[in-house]
Amino acid sequence: MVNALAPQTAERAAPSPPSAGPAVDGRRRGRRRQVVVAYLFLAPTLLFFAVFLFLPLGFALLLSMSRWAGFHLGDIDPVGLDNFAGLFADGSTFLTPVLTNTLLFALGTVVLALAGSVLVATCVDRLRFQGLWRTLYFLPIVTTVVAVGNVWKYMYEPGGLVNGVLNAAGLGSVAFLQDPDTALPSVVVVQAWASVGTAILVLTAGLKSIPESYYEAAALDGAGQVTVFLRITLPLLRPSLLFVCVTQFLTGLQSFALIIVMTKGGPGDATAVAALEMYRQAFSYGDWGTASAAAFVLFLVVLVVTLAQLWFFRRKGEDA
């Protein structure tokens, strides 16, 4: 519709050539009208972004440099960079163990989920009834985090399924979620298990896009399974791996629902992560300033990690 207006304005401007002024004015008017119409069409989207992105972002930035208990908008008290300084002050737990746990949680999840999904996707790609297998592995994604967390919590408990298997093998019980040394790895395993379905879907699609002729050529040259996997499958799967890696890392850095269900950040601070800390600061302690400052620090961490991943994959020749 925007384009359709242009000829009309051009036709209206055409009959008056003697003076360049009115023609130029007409073109300007027509262009202005085009711009107005374009913005009118864009308005719903812009309004959506303004209300749901820029307004909250600006509000969060304001809060990160203020003290606010969360009750009256008039009580927002500017404090400069005090909230950021408080996060890294001596005695604060934000850097260690909270931020460290967050990175370990995300890294552990990505490594496990990526390794597991590459393995499973490669196997599924060679099986019959691939749709069925993909559906089975995707099931954890459509299950609520609360259910997943509680089921695994019971499985980890002393006397639960996992310890039952250990006991049957003659081994002693392990307090998976109660021991600070095993609590975080135990939750990482569950998060990886719960997110492996999406990765498998993406990777099986990636495997399908690799031309069969490469494998035929490799077979003719007598390449073994491992060589084919390392020299053909993995390099050509790199775009899918990049996507899975970046999205899983982003999810890992921001997630806390599973942790709140399984350990509530404990024992002690053993499984406390940044997103959980932000939630507590804002909704339990009424310290929205610290929560918002922590959110911006987490945003920077996410940005740096994502850029580092993109740089790494591009260095390897992948145009992300």
Added chain:
Amino acid sequence: MTGSRRPGGLSRRHFALALPSALLASGCAAPHRGTGRPGDPIVLTLLSHYASGALRDALQRPVDEWNATHDRVKVRTEAVEFTDLLTTLMVRQAAGQGADIIHPYCLWNGQLVRAGVLRPAPAEHAEEIRNGYGAAAVGAASVGGRVYGYPTEVQTYALYYNKRLLRGAGIDGPPRTWRELEEAAHRTARRDRYGNTLVQGFGLSTYDDSTTVGQTLALLNAAGGRFVSADGRGTAIDSPAGRAVFGLEHRLVAGGASAPGVNVYQAFPSGQVAMVVSAGWWTESLKELMGADYREVGVAPVPRPGAGYAHATLSTGFMLGVNAAGGHPREAWEFLHWLNTERVGVKGARKGAAATRMSALQVSVGSLTGRADDMRTLLGEGGDPNLRPFLDALAYAVPEPNVPGAQQAKSLLRRNIEALWTGQQSIDEALRTTRRQVDREVSRSW
């Protein structure tokens, strides 16, 4: 500014300012309270966590009675789950939709008072509250010595014990001192060859705030200690009493008499915990869960470090207060006075016996209020004897600290207790870290 404005139109800058302002104004507009027409009733909203089952019905009954007998002021209840209560209070208050009457957990009172959410009780109501309730209940409903509401549900902590397990270990009665407690805990504890806990002697559990902080503070109070300093601006846990409590818990865990990974709320009714310190509300749940086995449950005062110590324990609770942003404070206090102070006849009690509607409500759901006289009337002679120690504790219980930052202080204490129980910290480290972290956060909250 005028340069960019066209005659008769709004400038872009005006528009840019007006749009968010309009959005904010529409979000923060005063809530609708009745029709506002002359002669129409005022509708007060009451926000509580009595969201389901018996609790919701118990509150609704007196509210219906009020609405049926009062034409000018009506009350409408609104409820959310307890886990959502503080968040709901915050969000609704920020949006200008705060309820007229709120029912907060007393731990949050300092935070709510500092944020200007709670209105102080008028002098006549404050006087009534001071005279009508036990010291712990009044303390919980007060901040800085000023009363902010009517105490409703009050929980005190005492020692639950399994008579059968104690008898089986050759112990006749509940422990009265910490030495007896440790001895009984070690004698009753049992594990299988894989290290799984079969019976926990004394139930220390990382399950929730009540099982970690609640019972630690009950033992701390019994040792004459306090969590928060007298001026409310720091912690007093790094003291001989605090060291004694942390030492006791550390010995119980290290010696295998306690297993913090066990959920005591499941394990005790199943006969897998010999003793545990918990609040009075649990008696009703235990009756339902244990059936006939409930007769093996006994309750005794929290053991003291030695015979020379006076009885003391922890009390927690809720109160009904009036929102400072509400439009009808006088009517709200009038309703609260009617609900919490006026005495009505009690069904099933002796002739002439009377209690407040709130006391009757709380007892009907197996809870207590801070009115000891009401409780004695309502529980009667033939009531559950296990409730008596909780009732007696109303006289000597210490209210949970409710200074600004109390919720965060409690969370920090819990993390350090868990770190102590799981061997991440020594007793000294746990005390020192708790003091440093709590002092820092509580001082920031003032």
